[in-house]
Amino acid sequence: MSRILVDADACPVKDEIYRVALRHDAAVSVVSNARLRVPDHPLVSRIVVSAAFDAADDWIAEAAGPDAVVVTGDILLADRALKAGAVVLAPTGKPFTAASIGGAIATRAIMADLRVGAAGNRDAITGGPAPFAKADRSRFLQALDEALVRLARNR
Numbered sequence: 001m002s003r004i005l006v007d008a009d010a011c012p013v014k015d016e017i018y019r020v021a022l023r024h025d026a027a028v029s030v031v032s033n034a035r036l037r038v039p040d041h042p043l044v045s046r047i048v049v050s051a052a053f054d055a056a057d058d059w060i061a062e063a064a065g066p067d068a069v070v071v072t073g074d075i076l077l078a079d080r081a082l083k084a085g086a087v088v089l090a091p092t093g094k095p096f097t098a099a100s101i102g103g104a105i106a107t108r109a110i111m112a113d114l115r116v117g118a119a120g121n122r123d124a125i126t127g128g129p130a131p132f133a134k135a136d137r138s139r140f141l142q143a144l145d146e147a148l149v150r151l152a153r154n155r
Contacts, residue, residue: 016137033050061084073090089143
């Protein structure tokens with residue numbers, strides 16, 4: 001059975017995940033540092049980890065494997081999940097792959113350096129991610145559906 005591991009604390013597509021997972025008969029683990037509402041369904045489980053730094057990421061990385069789709073916007077968690085053999089999707093539907101993760105990690109490091117350098121500079125433009133859009137939700141639904149179909153075919 002395919003599994004979906006959700007880095008849930010800031011995930012904007014949890015409802016979409018439940019809908020697609022139930023259609024594909026895939027188990028869903030919703031992992032967070034706080035108790036979140038999840039559907040009352042045997043395929044959906046709530047995993048509440050400690051408030052320790054990266055506790056949710058550590059749980060997901062250890063549970064990830066070739067039968068799992070990991071949903072996260074965290075680039076470092078995406079890297080760990082890819083190394084475990086999981087399919088990894090951002091909530092925007094963008095897949096993280098072995099070919100793209102190195103560039104994503106490098107960009108993350110550059111942006112962190114820019115933010116540190118801009119600290120205290122009121123005129124600095126450091127930006128942030130683009131707002132989550134309807135097109136992102138649609139792209140995510142399609143990407144998750146395709147990932148689950150691929151996993152089922154490979155079993």
